[in-house]
Amino acid sequence: GAGVSQTPSNKVTEKGKYVELRCDPISGHTALYWYRQSLGQGPEFLIYFQGTGAADDSGLPNDRFFAVRPEGSVSTLKIQRTERGDSAVYLCASRGLAGDNEQFFGPGTRLTVL
Amino acid sequence: GDSVTQMEGPVTLSEEAFLTINCTYTATGYPSLFWYVQYPGEGLQLLLKATKADDKGSNKGFEATYRKETTSFHLEKGSVQVSDSAVYFCALSDNDYKLSFGAGTTVTVRA
Numbered sequence: 001g002a003g004v005s006q007t008p009s010n011k012v013t014e015k016g017k018y019v020e021l022r023c024d025p026i027s028g029h030t031a032l033y034w035y036r037q038s039l040g041q042g043p044e045f046l047i048y049f050q051g052t053g054a055a056d057d058s059g060l061p062n063d064r065f066f067a068v069r070p071e072g073s074v075s076t077l078k079i080q081r082t083e084r085g086d087s088a089v090y091l092c093a094s095r096g097l098a099g100d101n102e103q104f105f106g107p108g109t110r111l112t113v114l
Numbered sequence: 115g116d117s118v119t120q121m122e123g124p125v126t127l128s129e130e131a132f133l134t135i136n137c138t139y140t141a142t143g144y145p146s147l148f149w150y151v152q153y154p155g156e157g158l159q160l161l162l163k164a165t166k167a168d169d170k171g172s173n174k175g176f177e178a179t180y181r182k183e184t185t186s187f188h189l190e191k192g193s194v195q196v197s198d199s200a201v202y203f204c205a206l207s208d209n210d211y212k213l214s215f216g217a218g219t220t221v222t223v224r225a
Binding site: 004032036041043044045050056059093 | 116118156159160163178203205211212213214215218219
């Protein structure tokens with residue numbers, strides 16, 4: 001009964017570098033979400049996948065951010081040309097059956113951009 | 115757009131004290147409402163939820179009632195324990211199921 005897992009748990013990078021953050025949802029969950037939590041704030045929605053397609057990417061802050069879910073399971077959040085303002089905890093959540101709107105969250109990846 | 119406003123912390127209480135964390139929301143439709151909790155060193159966990167007006171969500175001694183007339187979903191617990199020390203987030207979900215969170219309230223319970 002594994003929950004949502006995220007790797008790495010911590011990532012330190014330099015300004016301008018490219019990073020990839022991975023999310024493994026609960027097996028069988030069709031919906032997958034990415035959120036960003038800045039220090040002292042609540043999580044903010046980034047993108048929502050239903051299956052392989054991005055159903056709502058309205059929360060992505062700019063075109064440096066991109067996410068994929070090619071096989072409808074694992075998802076990768078990609079950030080190009082990182083900036084210090086991208087430093088935050090990136091949370092992934094998954095949801096199962098339609099009509100049951102509980103999202104299960106992973107432990108997050110703490111990204112620090114120096 | 116949808117938004118959630120919750121009581122600012124931090125909140126410090128003694129064991130067995132009564133806890134209330136206020137939460138109000140703004141939404142265009144009829145959202146579902148949630149309280150999530152983040153214990154130290156752990157990920158976000160759903161504490162309770164309510165999906166329609168006048169519903170009461172409850173779990174682990176915590177309760178919250180969906181009040182449409184006041185657009186509120188205040189969290190209460192009658193007698194807190196040290197183990198309730200955590201950050202509490204109020205959230206809502208519209209038909210797209212994405213969650214909009216409040217800023218969180220840090221609660222510390224002293225023995």
